[in-house]
Amino acid sequence: MATEVSLHTTPTRQKLASAALVAITAWIVPGLGHLLLRRWGRALGFFFACGGLALAGFALRGEIFSPHSDDPFGALGFIADLGSGIFYFVERMFETAGPDISRASGDYGTRFIAASGIVNLLGVIDALGIARGRRS
Amino acid sequence: MSLAQIHLSHFGAMVIFALLVSVAFACAGRRTIPTRIKYALWCFLLFLAIGVGIAWLMYPLSR
Numbered sequence: 001m002a003t004e005v006s007l008h009t010t011p012t013r014q015k016l017a018s019a020a021l022v023a024i025t026a027w028i029v030p031g032l033g034h035l036l037l038r039r040w041g042r043a044l045g046f047f048f049a050c051g052g053l054a055l056a057g058f059a060l061r062g063e064i065f066s067p068h069s070d071d072p073f074g075a076l077g078f079i080a081d082l083g084s085g086i087f088y089f090v091e092r093m094f095e096t097a098g099p100d101i102s103r104a105s106g107d108y109g110t111r112f113i114a115a116s117g118i119v120n121l122l123g124v125i126d127a128l129g130i131a132r133g134r135r136s
Numbered sequence: 137m138s139l140a141q142i143h144l145s146h147f148g149a150m151v152i153f154a155l156l157v158s159v160a161f162a163c164a165g166r167r168t169i170p171t172r173i174k175y176a177l178w179c180f181l182l183f184l185a186i187g188v189g190i191a192w193l194m195y196p197l198s199r
Contacts, residue, residue: 041169045159045162049156049159049160050160052152056142060142061141104146105141108144108149108153119157123164
């Protein structure tokens with residue numbers, strides 16, 4: 001009986017573990033989760049979309065939210081920004097002048113950076129669905 | 137290290153945003169490359185049309 005149980009549970013655990021690995025890699029580097037699943041087109045699309053939004057937001061000098069925010073909107077902004085994975089950490093590393101709040105461009109940049117994170121989370125959900133066999 | 141700051145018009149920012157988000161939507165929502173291209177184009181045009189439409193609706197309020 002114990003052998004039967006282990007035979008049934010091991011593939012499920014392996015599948016869950018590989019799905020979790022795909023989700024984590026998809027979050028850290030946009031498109032990498034799809035790349036592991038050999039979905040080249042989607043990998044390229046998500047990397048291009050997330051990277052483009054993050055780069056445009058950074059060049060527009062949008063606000064990159066820190067983990068220590070006083071208001072709830074700042075905390076939500078941080079969660080959205082963090083969604084873009086490695087792009088968030090690279091932006092934090094190279095940000096020196098802070099956001100440009102004197103122009104509309106800076107405000108657009110803030111939205112671009114947040115959108116980059118949200119788009120990558122969409123990619124993570126898509127990659128997770130493929131890894132679990134729920135999507136093709 | 138500091139990178140050059142860019143300044144975009146409202147329309148320019150909308151076009152770049154629409155293009156990149158449309159690509160992501162098409163990648164997530166469609167399976168084959170031809171349907172993906174069609175869907176991305178459709179999303180992009182809808183983003184622009186709705187954006188310009190809302191701008192025109194708000195125009196009387198700005199005066």
